[in-house]
Amino acid sequence: MKILSTITLLFLLPLLIAAEKQTPEAYIRINQLGYLPSGVKAAVWGSPGNQTISDFHLVDFTNGKVVFTGPASKPFGSYGPFAQTYRLDFSAFLRPGVYYLKAGGVVSPVFRIGKDVYNGAADFCLRYLRQQRCGFNPYLKDSCHTADGYTLYGPMPDSTKIDAIGGWHDASDYLQYSTTSANTVYHLLAAYRDFPQVFSDHHDANGLSGQNSTADVLDEARWGLDWLLRMHPQPDWLFNQIADDRDHRGMRLPALDSFYGRGHERPVYFCSGQPQVQGVKYNKMNKSTGMASTAGKFASAFALGYAVLETKDPAYARKLRMKAGTSYALGLENPGVQQTASVLSPYIYAEDNWTDDMELAAAELFAITRDRSYLKEGMKYAAGETITPWLGADTANHYQWYPFINIGHYEMALNAPGNDKKLLTGYYREGIDRVWQKANKNAFYRGVPFIWCSNNLTAAFAIQCYWYENLSGKNDYAALAQANVDWLFGCNPWGTSMVYGLPEYGDAPADPHSAFTHLKNYPIDGGLVDGPVYGSIYKSLIGIRLADPDEYAPFQSDLVVYHDDYGDYSTNEPTMDGTASLIYLLALKENEGMKTK
Structure with a gap:
């Protein structure tokens, strides 16, 4: 079968753990699969508080050097759990490689730029x-x-x-x-x-x-x-x-x-x-x-x-x-x-x-x-x-x-x-x-x-x-x-993929509303889950009860919720x-x- 990434497990794991740990002051959300070299490349910076930023840096993971600096977008204001948000657009940078973004004292997860990021x-x-x-x-x-x-x-x-x-x-x-x-x-x-x-x-x-x-x-x-x-x-x-x-x-x-x-x-x-x-x-x-x-x-x-x-x-x-x-x-x-x-x-x-x-x-x-x-x-x-x-x-x-x-x-x-x-x-x-x-x-x-x-x-x-x-x-x-x-x-x-098992080494659904996983721990690879719903819809549905503590609790809001939990058939059923x-x-x-x- 085609491999989803040319990076091996031995190379990927240190990439994922070596980036600087994010603090609660802000988060950078990315496409975990990566970005095509000549395509649109953007991330979102969000802060639960009143922090602001003016620019961001793209850092080469292999040597720690800043390879691109760009201005942050206009402030978009509040969205969901965030009081302030910005778009970080680095579409002008074309070189394939392994990178992370840095802005406002926090860094993103590591990601790739390459023509094969969607392969397989x-x-x-x-x-x-x-x-x-x-x-x-x-x-x-x-x-x-x-x-x-x-x-x-x-x-x-x-x-x-x-x-x-x-x-x-x-x-x-x-x-x-x-x-x-x-x-x-x-x-x-x-x-x-x-x-x-x-x-x-x-x-x-x-x-x-x-x-x-x-x-x-x-x-x-x-x-x-x-x-x-x-x-x-x-x-x-x-x-x-x-x-x-x-x-x-x-x-x-x-x-x-x-x-x-x-x-x-x-x-x-x-x-x-x-x-x-x-x-x-x-x-x-x-x-x-x-x-x-x-x-x-x-x-x-x-x-x-x-x-x-x-x-x-x-x-x-x-x-x-x-x-x-x-x-x-x-x-x-x-x-x-x-x-x-x-x-x-x-x-x-x-x-x-x-x-x-x-x-x-x-x-x-x-x-x-x-x-x-x-x-x-x-x-x-x-x-x-x-x-x-x-x-x-x-x-x-x-x-x-x-x-x-x-x-x-x-x-x-x-x-x-x-x-x-x-x-x-x-x-x-x-x-x-x-x-x-x-x-x-x-x-x-x-x-x-x-x-x-x-x-x-x-x-x-x-x-x-x-x-x-x-x-x-x-x-x-x-x-x-x-x-x-x-x-x-x-x-x-929430910073999560909505597809079970994709990417393999990232944040993706692990506890979907599925008998295969719930009863037998069988992976449901490739299943796209239902996705987030308005808070008002979630509160009105019959028979929903979370089975475990909500790992995404800091990112829920009155606007929209998503739970990686077997008990939530409205957002986490493929x-x-x-x-x-x-x-x-x-x-x-x-x-x-x-x-x-």
């Missing part, structure tokens, strides 16, 4: 998806949920037996959702399509060690595609989820799942286009209005699967192409959203948008058919969601605007005629600028709202910034894009789809490094 990171995060596999699980070398499942809400009699085995568990629970799974498949396929050179082959199709002449990212995508095919078994049938929140009754390994009154068999919810249960004791039904939000995601994943696999497995690709057409047709016939169902609690994936899903499906169908009617339909759908509604907003419901950015705008713009491309690119710019108007007021350039799964939004938004740059040829939001990447790897108030989005982003960054001269 995308492949590393694939470990988490392999561990999330349902059916045969290569990490456990065991099978689970092999009795799935019995139908609910469908045109067939309730409890009809169907084969819905496979796919991935959604998070640290073992529910499975078609929408998040299709989005995961799409990101994996797109990552391979756009950056095939960054991925390696060290596992077979079942996820076990051993090469099979196929990049591991494609093996993982195909695992998801196989399951999506089972969830769309005939042209007028589409299923939306397996299991429900009865799953949350207890932590256990997946093979021990039996909470539904039928042994190990679990319910499979039909995509009916009608309201379904949302917490029995709350006497609620969800607000489903149609099928297009799910059908569009299926269609785009199938169509992109056809494009990527057409020459590698023509017979399988033809099946995907056919299923792309039938699922798109279901979306055309049933406009609206299919939200998820819950039984015990009111918490669901409350998706409210669907035209973005149909736009993406139309874009991918045009790409494989060259039928210009798809371009026309896609632009009609694009007008239905010009700006993803959370961009620039302070809050949103859980998964309300999913998949967090309008992927269809980018895919449509790749093939649209000049005026349409300009229009779509303008939509991206306006959405980014709405976030920028909030972000430029704080030193972290933070404009993403602290709602549940804020890290998923962060990764997705960074991708939109890079796609805008690709479409427009302009890099006017480069610092904002990089700030969102940096946030995920330690340039945040998710499959967020990790897939991160895989695309890390592949993009590794590719950027490869282009560095």
Whole structure:
């Protein structure tokens, strides 16, 4: 496997312990993975008191010499636990090496500048998806949920037996959702399509060690595609989820799942286009209005699967192409959203948008058919969601605007005629600028709202910034894009990475809300945790109780909290789809490094 850093363990450990110890007066937050030589390079200095600074120094760790001195930014004032904050921008310094920053009497952790700082990171995060596999699980070398499942809400009699085995568990629970799974498949396929050179082959199709002449990212995508095919078994049938929140009754390994009154068999919810249960004791039904939000995601994943696999497995690709057409047709016939169902609690994936899903499906169908009617339909759908509604907003419901950015705008713009491309690119710019108007007021350039799964939004938004740059040829939001990447790897108030095990020798989640770690101490390498939430959200959630003293207590605030604690399912639970989005982003960054001269 590719190595995440060219620095060996023996070299890294003294680097991490030799930097001067920080004092409580101030802290310097960095991207622990490091910085690309020609990219944006910035850190944030924050003080809980009234301390100020005017400049900073970049120090070569190998000899202790100052190699760059720069002015601190304007004072940004208070943010979270800090009373005063500054940005420290050293983008002008290009020389690879090992360094630390010094300002106001404190130093940062040691970090690298190099074109390979992201190398292997995308492949590393694939470990988490392999561990999330349902059916045969290569990490456990065991099978689970092999009795799935019995139908609910469908045109067939309730409890009809169907084969819905496979796919991935959604998070640290073992529910499975078609929408998040299709989005995961799409990101994996797109990552391979756009950056095939960054991925390696060290596992077979079942996820076990051993090469099979196929990049591991494609093996993982195909695992998801196989399951999506089972969830769309005939042209007028589409299923939306397996299991429900009865799953949350207890932590256990997946093979021990039996909470539904039928042994190990679990319910499979039909995509009916009608309201379904949302917490029995709350006497609620969800607000489903149609099928297009799910059908569009299926269609785009199938169509992109056809494009990527057409020459590698023509017979399988033809099946995907056919299923792309039938699922798109279901979306055309049933406009609206299919939200998820819950039984015990009111918490669901409350998706409210669907035209973005149909736009993406139309874009991918045009790409494989060259039928210009798809371009026309896609632009009609694009007008239905010009700006993803959370961009620039302070809050949103859980998964309300999913998949967090309008992927269809980018895919449509790749093939649209000049005026349409300009229009779509303008939509991206306006959405980014709405976030920028909030972000430029704080030193972290933070404009993403602290709602549940804020890290998923962060990764997705960074991708939109890079796609805008690709479409427009302009890099006017480069610092904002990089700030969102940096946030995920330690340039945040807590100074921690949000990815389990990445970097290996840094501050990263160690006690996630996961049965694998909590019960068996199994590492969940590569999993992106949910991320920080507003203090008000944290205080309102049901059943959260920290299991251990909070090591980040000095950095919590009324604004936002994050806990590396098994008991906090709101900030420290990894998710499959967020990790897939991160895989695309890390592949993009590794590719950027490869282009560095």
